[in-house]
Amino acid sequence: MMSPIAIAVLSLSMSADAFAAAISRGAKHHPDFDQAIRQGLVFGVIEALTPLIGFGVGIMFAGLVEAVDHWIAFGLLGLVGGKMLYEGLTHDDADTEGRPEGPKGSRGLFTLIATAVGTSIDAGAVGVGLAFLSANIWIIAAAIGATTFALATLGMLIGKIVGTKLGRAAEIVGGIALILLGTKILLEHLGFLQSLGF
Known part of the structure; x- marks a missing residue:
């Protein structure tokens, strides 16, 4: 069972990629508030769906690997x-800022959806891992989706002001948080945290 704090950390970490991508879109497209809301909603819905899909895949195999689920x-x-963490540390801002905007309309919508799917793939992998922990995936998916919606919307609104550097910092912090969360899950299942009084 994941604590509310762990769910919050996971949600923020899973939203980091979308936040970074949204900042990039905001820097290039300068959306107004309504556009930012709509595009943020696309990011949020897709980010909520992918851990559900990953969880469904993982649950089919959970019984086979119960002894090593915490390691998975x-x-x-x-x-x-x-x-x-690697992408946040090595990403070149010029790669993102130098790309052409591309046409609006259906192709722009396709690009938005493709970007949202691309930034949510990691959430699918995390969903697989959560299946082995018997976590409440509905609460977690809703939290991830809502957090992503809020951060993606915010990212697009501030992207035109700050550029892409804040997005890189979010990826770095999110990566570190996920590594720490995974380590905490492992230590809990191995009994180390209980022995230390946590």
């Missing part, structure tokens, strides 16, 4: 967090 959760969270 630790590994998945560690890999996702490490990837986010």
